[in-house]
Amino acid sequence: MQIDETDRALIALLSADARAPVADLARRLGLARTTVQARIDRLLDRGVIAGFTLRRGNALRAPVRATAMVTIEPRAQADVLSRLKTLPAVETVHTTSGRVDLLVILSAASTEELDATLDRIAEARGVRSSESLIHLSTKLDRRS
Structure with missing residues (x-):
């Protein structure tokens, strides 16, 4: 179009x-x-605009945010995604073409909640490895 x-x-x-x-x-x-x-x-x-949505403001976001880079076993994506969907701290999951298979964006109320969620991700059947990065501050966000 x-x-x-x-x-x-x-x-x-x-x-x-x-x-x-x-x-x-x-x-x-x-x-x-x-x-x-x-x-x-x-x-x-024509699908140029997919719709209108609500974005949570910082007042509603949990104070601890992180990205988990997850490598999975071959053909394990469906099982891993099913597990990730059950974890309330998981906001979004993206597939990648790089050295990791999934980028998992997390938002937790505390470091303890984040730690427990990361443990659940690492324990999920089909997860080969994971590495997490805690978000410290946002310097640019074009979505807001």
Whole structure:
């Protein structure tokens, strides 16, 4: 699908504030409200915009965040993912093409909770090894 500069500008505005009223977006883009609504509908229909979602602010995030780099046995991904889905501290899981198979983003209320979750990950059937990195501070977050 072709997207033009106006679509890109609209996507940027929605990325900054997905709840912005269409009338405000139209005013900022110098377009009619109906034109902006039609563009949003078209971007949604064609999958350029997958949807609108809620992102938790820092006030709701657990204070200890980490990334676990997990290497798994061949053909063990389904079992490992099933285990990861049961762990409340696991926020997201990404497959990779590097030296590890999965990047697991964790958010825990305490270092004890994080430690217990990391132990459960390491004990999961199919996990060959894991290495964790505790997030200290965020220097850039384009999602917020």
